[in-house]
Amino acid sequence: MVTKLSPIVSEFETQEQADSYDRWFxxxxxxxxxxxxxxxxxxxxxxxLDKLLEEKRALRAKRAVG
Structure with missing residues (x-):
């Protein structure tokens, strides 16, 4: 039997999905x-991370100009 979960309570549709994610995590x-x-x-x-983000911002700015 598949137990449906409330979207207000859980991001998963079923208890089985929630349990599977919990095991994976x-x-x-x-x-x-x-x-x-x-x-x-x-x-x-x-x-x-700051360096990577700065590189991505610079690339995005370069693309926006050209």
């Missing part, structure tokens, strides 16, 4: 926790 989190690579300091991660 928990597996991804556990894989990240188990990853032996060293973590990236917050400031370094944010600097990389």
């Amino acid at each position: 928990r597996a991804r989190v556990q894989a990240a926790l188990d990853d032996p690579r060293p973590g990236i300091p917050h400031d370094e991660a944010m600097a990389k």
Whole structure:
């Protein structure tokens, strides 16, 4: 039996979809926790993202002009 969920309560149509997503999400989190690579300091991660965003903004501005 498929249990329909209220869109007000859940973003999933059925309980089975919600359970499947929960299993997938928990597996991804556990894989990240188990990853032996060293973590990236917050400031370094944010600097990389800021640089990437600036590059994307510059590309968008260049396309808008030309």
